[in-house]
Amino acid sequence: MTTATQCVPCSQGTGVLDQAQIDDGLTNLPGWAQRESTIFKRYEFKGFAKATQMANLVAWHSDKMGHHADISFGWGYCEVVYTSHEAGGLTENDFLCAIRLESLLD
Numbered sequence: 001m002t003t004a005t006q007c008v009p010c011s012q013g014t015g016v017l018d019q020a021q022i023d024d025g026l027t028n029l030p031g032w033a034q035r036e037s038t039i040f041k042r043y044e045f046k047g048f049a050k051a052t053q054m055a056n057l058v059a060w061h062s063d064k065m066g067h068h069a070d071i072s073f074g075w076g077y078c079e080v081v082y083t084s085h086e087a088g089g090l091t092e093n094d095f096l097c098a099i100r101l102e103s104l105l106d
Contacts, residue, residue: 016089025095032098038070038083039094045076054078061101067093 017025022039026032032041045051055073058080062068070081080101082094 016084016087016091017095022090029095029098029102034090035081037089038081039090039098040079040081041098042077042079045078048075051076051078057104058101061104062097065093065097065100067097069097 032039051073055071055078058069058071072079084091
C-alpha cells in the first residue's frame with residue numbers, strides 16, 4: 001500500500017482510501033479490523049500494568065509518527081484505533097502507523 005516511513009500531515013483535501021484499499025491494507029495486519037471509518041486492534045494482557053505499558057508505547061509511537069491513535073485500556077486490555085479525523089476517513093497514515101506499531105511488538 002505505502003512505501004512511506006513517516007506520516008504526512010492531513011488536511012481536508014487528503015484523499016481517503018476506498019474499500020478495496022482498506023481490505024488490502026488489512027491483509028497485512030493480522031488481528032486488525034475495520035469499524036466504520038477506523039481500523040482497530042484489541043490487545044489482551046494478564047493484568048493492568050501490561051495494558052498500561054502498551055497504552056504508553058502507543059502514545060510514544062503516535063507522537064513519534066505525528067499521527068495520534070485513540071487509545072482505551074483497562075485491566076487486561078488495550079485497544080488502539082486509527083483514523084484520519086482531518087481527512088474524514090482512513091488514509092495511508094493509519095495503515096503506516098499500525099504497521100510500524102506491529103513492528104515494535106515483534
